[in-house]
Amino acid sequence: MTIRLQQIPVLSLALVLGAAWTMPAIANSTHSNESLRAQTAGTTFREVATEDTQYEEIRIVEIASGLEHPWALAFLPDGRLLVTERPGRLNLIDNGEVVEVSGVPEVNVERQGGLLDLALHPDYETNGWIYMSYSKPNGNGETATAVARGRLEGNTLVDVEDVFVQNRYSEPGQHYGSRLAWTNDGKLLVTIGDRWFEPLRAQDLSDHAGSVLRLNEDGSVPDDNPFVGNPEVAGELYTYGNRNIQALMVNSATGEIWAVDHGPRGGDLIYQLEAGNNYGWPLVTRGLDYDTEGPIPESIARRMENVTEPFHELLPTHAPSGVTLVTANQFPAWQGNLLVGGLASQRIRRIVFNDQEVLHEEELLLQTVGRIRDVRQGPDGYLYVLTDESDGGLYRIEPANLTENGDDEENIESV
Template sequence: MNSNKLYLALAMMLGSASLWTSCGPKETAETSNAEAFATQTERLLIKVDTLYSEFENPWGMTWLSDGRMLVTERKGEILIFKDDKFTGEKIEGLPEVHLVNQAGLLDVAAHPKHAENGWIYIAYAKNFEDSTAATTIMRFKLDGNKAVEQEDLITAGPSWKGGRHFGSRIVFDNEGYLYFSNGDKGNIPMNAQDLTNAHGKIHRINDDGTIPSDNPFVDSVGAVASIWSYGNRNPQGLYFDKATNTLWEAEHGPKGGDELNIIEKGKNYGWPVITYGINYNGTILAETSEKPGMEQPVHYWVPSIATCGITVVNSDRYPGWKGNILVAALAKQHIARVVLKDNKHIAEEKLVPGIGRVRQVAESPDGYIYAITELTGLMVKFIPIG
């Protein structure tokens, strides 16, 4: 057992609220250029505080303008935290969700002007009468702890049976546009190449659900007008870096081929025509990993780490980490700290290996890094020491 796993096990057995991890080049698991890596980072001592340990399939987190934090659970609940402690309260009156496999209540995001308008947004799998479901973006306000003024803004159809590959993340850009991700629904990968459906795409809408007039396919006959990019398999990571005006995305590959992408207007990211992965039974899935007119990832993982939520470190609290991308890993149960230079992957470090299936990682308004996990049901906070 490595030291981080040991410390985590001891913390859980003893009821401790924290574990310690030393992060830096000596812990690097994958370094393509050690000298470059050394110039980009420095060794940090991090205390990883366990703030909560009773989640059941947590998915997304956001901070409200009053300082409270919301965390979703896929079964359809939103827990309320204040000053890093669970208040014992949950949001009441949320819609029923299609709770099947990966589907349910997914992401949550506060409007960038939440202090002014009070809007909170969720992505959820909405039930339909024929036992199908579709990724839906809804907004609401809070009256006490009750969700009021609920509005379904957009449904990414057609609705689908089962619960595979629903995405979904919500982010806002510097101009207030909302982006959300929707997976290809699994059993028909070519959905991602078909502009007449919403699956396997990144979408862009106004904050009231209307479609921006400059979306790339708004004038294309038969195309879904909200599409911003396509050819995206199952994007469970999405982050808009307001410092660089860049939309980052992480998506699950099949067996191998998880991707980290920069998402740009109207571009095709290739799935399933090109991929670095193979079928789960080991057979060839795509004839090639490159094709003209289809974008290459900034980085891909073989074998898969099962990429999920992502964030860019913009805080000054973590010396040497600023501009790095943190990628939640479900299958490999760690956080990948990806070091970039000119938007190219130059190095990678595994943080908190063995902590559990990391579903989301995020930076708080006051600059601290938080993560939530499945299996272990944790919410942890990274606190730099010294």
């Protein structure tokens, strides 16, 4: 067993998990509140900052530090967390202590490539499957986005197998996409970036690049996928014309699929994904070329017939990665809001919306902890954030008026 980091108490904040949660995130198994309280009682974490937002006064505490470009987190039923680091490590985090897990697949670590997203199987407590996306090398200097699964035994992954490998390897380093999410009908969604060098791949329906895929749990193609039966289209495709989606979630109450596509210089777009739709990239974009600041060479227009319009455009540039829907009671004024992490912008955007449009936005954690790679609501109802830094960290957002017994004073008064 390799222990990489010991949590160092700095500020005494008694961590005891709060009121029972509602609508747990897809693929995150729940556990009894009493058991979680027992495991975390007396834990102390460093307070990083407090922030007086428009509707909620919040505290940000550091759960773990010294993580090298962490990419994704998942919540185990026993209260521990799993966190990937892009250089190829999977970690168990227990009360701030970071323990590396052995047995992960070989990954190609180059620029944006490495070990990426995580998702527990919806029946994790029964079958133990943990799914991971990563950049897979082929031995000839090329890579593809792949999804593997394995089971945790102690601090080792066992029964590791690839369930999906992108159908074309190409030059490494850029635009792997790689977000995973489970739909309410038990299908696995996988985002695949356009792989950067040939953006028109996103309009080639025989190519997985620039798409969202829908898979059975074993990686096979569901019979009801939108293009099944068409020999000219890859059967895994659910949507296409996507650039590099690194923010994906399913609303477990409604089944809606939310994605935030990472645009070029501008053009960060929020979508509600629908089966079989074309989202336009690179023929349709609202962004500009990184180098010239002129139009994307392949671009034709900002909108086009038979190309799905975005639900919302994030302005100014956000560089989105990670998204969650607030449903728990810990942040009552934020319930029903989307939180979208930002890399270059170093902030979280809180999005207030109705069925038709975005009504209001607020920025949170602006340059407080660094580049936001992932943001998720935990089964305890608090919000968890990973920062994409060489010395990155795992942080928890709590109500600032958290009392010594772990409850929010406002919630106590309302009971």
